[in-house]
Amino acid sequence: MKPETNKTLIITYYWPPAGGPGVQRWLKFVKYLPDFGVDPIVYIPENPTYPLWDENLVQEVSDKVTIIRQPILEPYGFASFLSKNKTKKISSGIIPNKKKQSFVERMLLWIRGNMFIPDARIFWVKPSIKFLHNFIQENNIETIITTGPPHSVHLIGLGLKKQNNIKWIADFRDPWTTIGYHKALKLSKKSAQKHKDLEKEVMNSCDKLIVTSPTTKSEFEKITSNPIEVITNGYDVENISKKPMDSIFTLAHIGSFLSERNPRILWKSLSELCKENKDFANDFQLKLIGAVSKEVLETIKEFRLEGYVNHLGYVSHNEALQEQKSSQVLLLIEIDSEDTNCIIPGKLFEYMVSERPILAIGPEHADFKNIIKETNTGTFFTYEEKEALKSQIETYYNQFKQNTLQVNAVGLQKYSRKKLTEHLAQLITHKS
Structure with a gap:
């Protein structure tokens, strides 16, 4: 029965x-x-x-x-x-x-x-x-x-x-x-x-x-x-065909890049690293996947980073998953406001099982900060931690050059x- x-x-x-x-x-x-x-x-x-x-x-x-x-x-x-x-x-x-x-x-x-x-x-x-x-x-x-x-x-x-x-x-x-x-x-x-x-x-x-x-x-x-x-x-178990890892140092943002999610500390850090380190400048690419606001693109241009941008626009969900698995570092940006402490972007969980390190920026008491920390899937910075952010990007880059850039995630099962x-x-x- x-x-x-x-x-x-x-x-x-x-x-x-x-x-x-x-x-x-x-x-x-x-x-x-x-x-x-x-x-x-x-x-x-x-x-x-x-x-x-x-x-x-x-x-x-x-x-x-x-x-x-x-x-x-x-x-x-x-x-x-x-x-x-x-x-x-x-x-x-x-x-x-x-x-x-x-x-x-x-x-x-x-x-x-x-x-x-x-x-x-x-x-x-x-x-x-x-x-x-x-x-x-x-x-x-x-x-x-x-x-x-x-x-x-x-x-x-x-x-x-x-x-x-x-x-x-x-x-x-x-x-x-x-x-x-x-x-x-x-x-x-x-x-x-x-x-x-x-x-x-x-x-x-x-x-x-x-x-x-x-x-x-x-x-x-x-x-x-x-x-x-x-x-x-x-996250779900997705059957997607794998792409080779990017051969250059790609920082990828996947999803809508809203006007208020415009981290000047990130653009300033990347601009400085490109000026200070010729190898970094030769290896670096900013990969943007999804809708990007005009204000964000203008700020990127202000910091003279437009030449490093690969803007793929909106792609299918499967293509987005392929891109995040093949990127070197994944960007997670949230608006710097108390109102956004509660926002846990859905892409965070797909990021966490992509086996790529997450570089996150958001308000100090963001709920997703705790998830990244407890799962050991990346690093988090507030909008006031510019030097620490820049140092972490440099660390990720050095690990990329040494072929040791990876994450060792823990406790992911409860988010399946x-x-x-x-x-x-x-x-x-x-x-x-």
Whole structure:
């Protein structure tokens, strides 16, 4: 007799062929949930406007998952008449430096923050509640999970919770009102309060919350007394063809390089090393993979490093994995702000199993600092530690020249996608 499984409805905006880090978390959870007695059903938009596309990820969708779709109306299509490029960048989270924003950019940000609360996917909420209410009744769904951003997805969960006696878990891949870009949305006082009110209602109406970092858990505990679990992102066993190691000293940054993630101490250190050490200058390359803001490129040019840049642009997830495994050192940069202490970039975990040293820069109390330290996968510096950073780059370079540049990682298993999914399944199947 086949053991009973828990039917779980997962409501998400990002799903293959969407590219970028937002899609990976639930793509991998869904892959392993059936191993732990959970039958996943994924609800996604039929006609989304994704800022990044990766058709290769479609092949990674588990054949054990049921997928249902409903149309979505998104204003980004209309906004693109003003500026398709600027709209796409803002949609993907690349917000220009405040001092350098054009009139169109300022207008788009104001509209995004004040007209579409909590975000531009708000028009998917009511039709989804109507459709899913009947679906839940007809298919004996026991649990629903909403994952944001976009946080409008949580409003679907809120509506369904009010209509159905059902268990609701809200997964926050990023915070809501304390995430870095929230302050850039030019919110009116009334709009800012509406965000906070919705955030509070969601957190106090769901049965459980999942967050990706200890700092976010601490922040949310001030808003709700509901149980909060930390389930970080993680790594999976990927079957990708290997590329030869780069023959030159490559420092690689993979993922979006936002305007606020612009570490002048790094550019200054690299500029000085190129001037002081001819061999370093001949061997060095800065490899940028993914969208890079105009401000970051301008600063690189300011320090006369543009000749060392190899900007590959956005590549598929598999290509990104190949590049990070073949690079000499991997760069992990986070915004220097208390608001980003909670951010643990998803790529960190893929970095950790790439067998390449991580060079990380971020705020002093960043949660990812502790993970790098406990797993012995690299080094971390604050934005004030320029000389120490420069010295570490030089050390890595000397090890590269001696063919001894490597890492000896420890304790990685608990960050595997399957192990993390086991934790998630326990939350889903627990009856309390």
